[in-house]
Amino acid sequence: MNTSQAIAAESVKIKATGQRKEPFSVVNLLSHILFIGITLAMIVPFVLVISISFTEETSIIEHGYQFIPLDFTAKAYRYIFEAPLVLIRAYGITIITTVIGTILSLLVTAMLGYVTSRRDFRYRTPASFFVFFTMLFNGGLVPSYILIKQYLHLDNTIWCLILPALVSPFYIMVMKGFLSKMPFEIIESAKIDGAREIRIFFTIVLPLSTPALATLGLFLSFGFWNSWFPALLYIDNEKLIPIQLLLVRMMQKLEFLTSNSDFISQFGVDTSKFPTLSARMAMAILAGGPMVCIFPFFQKYFVKGLTVGSLKG
Amino acid sequence: MKVWKMSMAPLVLASLMLMLLVSACGSNNDKNNAPAADNTASNAKNDTAANAPDNAANDTATTEPAPAAEPPVELTYYYIVYDMPADQQEVEDAINAYIQPKINATIKLKPVLEAGYKDKINTMLAANESFDLLWTSNWGGGDYDNKVAKGALLPIDDLLDKTPDLKAAIPQVAWDDTKVDGKIYGVPNMQIAAKAEGFAIQKRFIDKYNIDVNSIKTQMDIEPVLKTIHDNEPDIIPIATTSNMFDFGRQYGYAAQGYKLGDPNFKIIDTTDKPEYKTFLDNMRRWYTSGYIYKDAATMKDDQLVALLNTGKVAVEWNTTMKPGGEVDDKKRFGNNDVVYVRVSEPEFTGVRATMNSISRTSKNPEKALEFLQLTSTDPALFNLITFGIKDKHYTMVGDNTIKINQDAGYKGDQGWVFGNVLIGYLKEGQAPDTWERTKQLNETAKRPEVNGFNFNTEPYKTESVNIAAVSEQYGKALNSGAVDPAKVLPKYQDALKKAGVGKQTEEMQKQLDEWLKANGKK
Structure with missing residues (x-):
């Protein structure tokens, strides 16, 4: 879309x-x-x-x-809204993770991208390599699972939906590329005016990189909005289920039916309560709809972010 | 100083890479060693636990409270559900209040929705996470063979000696069926373990057209019924099914493994090469062109069939289970229309691997875990509690042993087949009082296949079987539902199957069967 x-x-x-x-x-x-x-x-x-x-x-x-x-x-929507609490809660979780996740992630991405783009930073290359390396090699599913569940004990908290997706090396590379085009003279002049690093970053660098932030923010928020696998792995508490996992569950009931009809009749699983086709489509609309509505607000930055290549002042 | 600075970057890089390499190798080793290390660990635990006071076995026999000397252990139990019950915690508390005096253990129930069951459990097993019980099966997310092969499950042969009630409650033939390389890795949940083929027919049509169900003895005997319905009920679909009605050919004198019954050589023949298959396809083609079969049957998915049945517009369905009391469940599926079962084949024992509970290698208390499974298989009070919830809240008694599930309450999963022996549980409203007796009897009298206990290991011909499944999806469905002319398409189907490697699959199956037959002295 x-x-x-x-x-x-x-x-x-x-x-x-x-x-x-x-x-x-x-x-x-x-x-x-x-x-x-x-x-x-x-x-x-x-x-x-x-x-x-x-x-x-x-x-x-x-x-x-x-x-x-x-x-x-509108039967399908009535079917879904029969238990509105579940849906509202799921929306709540998804919105919280999307908002907190996007803001935190943008901050981390911008900071890391900025630092590695500064030519006067001594460990610039190793730091960039450290980020880049994780793009090629990563621990994979099982080690991350062990880390999150057995060492950090993040399971059944909202943080397990946010923290693992916070730093994306690819977005950092994009951010770095964007910021490295920013003239160093701006930063130097700010320094001459007496600004310290924190102030330079927040009052000079961040405002100047709005197009990049908006573009990345859009991608990040899509990522957080659409993520369901972490929830499937780490969340047992039904109150912390995001909306996309509800959708996945509904959709996979169909798969379950198509592959196991023999057992359904053997065990007497009550299929009359399974979501109908129209209910599944209604769920898809409900899960994806808000993002479709948000997109137009980002659009002007999105186009700008692609076309504005430099900040020649 | 300057020189040191210069050399810093490569040094950092080198050490970083070295570190990553080492850690990567390390984690690999960990993974490989995990089951082995685990094995010894749990064995050690077994020993210490075995030496501990033998109160475990005593407790289950008597209902006396356990000695307070030992603190109760907590068991974790992962199992599959289709809807998350709202009152999970309440039921869990009731279960714990009931089992703690009996086995000095409490249980933490961890229902997992079927959508993520396989992924979640496999990740947990790979991460070597500590838990006690899990539901396994040979279908869906259960993944029994695979989990046994990975060493994720604990063999329970020795432990079973300490739970004699459990050992006795489940017939030996069922234990035999769970064995992999001679060891038991799962406690089968007793339920219907026999299958027969037949038709589910809506009762209103039987009454309306005076259909004599006793005259239907074979699959083809249904044809006049379909004709009557087709001629008189323009809105009704005479028959709908998505499964291959030839199935494994039981109807036509073949064993599920593919050899002709009575063949002393046990020669496996592929479905499409069976002469009876051609006749069957011709019949299906006639049904289709006469308008008996739902016109979209060839492309229909199971969920669409379910939706179609729900409308109540289907008169007859081909059913491959025919379980006693199944008419009650099917009434719901047929849009609340009563159905009658007409069986056209002898019931045959199908094994118990469809639903089991296993003990994880990572369990810290395997004996307690098995004692819990002993209770779900032998203690009706616990089984009914975990299956149906709390009396008068989640269900009401409507007869001696019959209940009505409260559909407005928060525990209506009705998934007894996940937890234990359904034959000791309550009956649902509408099921005949003798349903369990009939099920037991059916399980006992069902014809044991000659190769009972034999299971194919699909690993050696995995690629072929995936290819064959794809080809069958393309040609088989259209042929089996009569949507295409068998004279033209069957040769193409056979050709495509050959290319997909059906020869290799049959050869490998034959090899495995021959080995088994030799080992069991049947050949």
Whole structure:
């Protein structure tokens, strides 16, 4: 969705400027058609998901998926909101982890990126290598599990959803690349004016890197919003389940059904309570929807972050 | 000073890399050594525990409170659930109040939703985490063979001598079925362990059209019923199924392992090469073209079948379990329409590996863990508590041994098959009072396959079996539901199977079967 909107925004821009300046050209037309096609290919399935979530289950079975629900109903949403507390709590957890996680992660990323980008920092290369090295080699699942559960005892706390994802070497490299283009003279002049390192960082460097921060912040918040595997591994307490794990659970019930029908009948697992297709789609909308709404606010920075390559003053 | 500074960076780098290398190797070694080290550790624990006062066995026999000298141990029990019960803690407290006087132990229940069961348990085992009990099976997330192969489970043969009640409560044939290389790694949860094939038919159609169910003796005898329903009920789908109705060919005189029953050579034949399969496909094609089979059956997934059944528009379903009392569960699946079971094959013993509880290698108290399993298999009070929750809160008694689950309360999982012996538990409203007797009888009288206790080890032909599954998905489903013409597609299917390595798979299966037959003196 996100890239499609970005592309859509771009193509709108091209169109607007094209009308004024350029006469009709085949290349232009073809590229418009191409981008409209790509945009549609991304938007249409999403629209289908929305309309399935509003369709009566029996109608899906009889007529298949329809773009315009033959039998409109909000039953699927009622099914999900039957236990609103679970959902609200899950939203709460997801929002808290996303907000805290994104802010902390941006801070750490900016600080690490800034320090390793300063040419007058003596251990710049080893420090950068230390970050870079973890991109190539990392401990893997089991050692991280042992660390988090048996040494840090972070299981069943909200921190196990935030801390492991706090530092991403790739984003630090991106941040470093962005900051290394910042003229050193700015920092020097600040020093001459009597600012100390902390002040330089917070009042000069951070404000100047808003486009990079916004772009990374968007990626980071997507990462935190969509993460469910840490919760699956470390969380036993039902009160700390994020919304995406609820979605994964619902979706995997389908997989369970498709692979084990034999055992279902043997054990008498009550399948009539399993989520229906429209309920699963409604859940997908509820889990992904807020992020779709947030995206437009980031969009202007997003485009800027890609195009603003330097801060020549 | 300057020189020292210059040499600093490479030095730091070198030492960093060395450190990482060492730590990487170290953690690898740890992983490899873990099961072995663990093994000795738990053996040592076994010994010390065995030397400890023998009050364990005594306690279960008598209900006297345990001597206060020993502090109660806490057991951790991971198992699969399909819905997280809201009143988990309350039930756990009640269980602990009940079992602590009996076995001087408390239990920490750790239900894991089926969505992450396999990942979570495997990660815990790899991390060598300390816990006592876990649910295992040969399907879904249970992963029994794999866990045994990795050395994650504790063999319980010796421990079982200290829990004679448990040993006696489960038939020897069931213990034999759990054995891997001669050792028992799991306590089977007794339930239906026999399968028969047949049809589940909606009762309203039987009544309406005066269908004589006794005349249905084989799979093909259902055809006139389907015709009647098709001709008179335009809105109703006569038959829907996603599974291959030829199945393992039990209907057609083959064993589940693939050899023809009575064949002294036990020669395994692939499904598509069986002559009966061709006839079966022709019949299915006729059913399909006559409109008896749901038109989307070839592409239908199981969850869609469930949704379809829920609408109540399906008259007949092919059923491969036919368990006593299953009509009650199926009534819900058929959109609250009564169903009647019509069996068309002899019940056959299918083994007990479908649901078991095992003890982890990392358990600090394996005897206590086994004593807990002894209770869930022999003590109805505990079994009913862990399965159905607290009386008058989570369920109400509606008969001597029959209950009604309170659907508004917070413990309605009804997953007795995960915990223990369902045959000692309550019956649900609507199940016949003799359901458990019939189940027991069925388990005992069900025909033992000639190769009872034999299980294929799929590891040597894993690649082939994945390929074959993909090919079967492509051709098999369409053929089995009659959606395509067998005369044209069957040869293609056989061709594709050959390319996928069905020859190698059959060869390997035959090899394993022959070895087993020799070892057991049957060949």
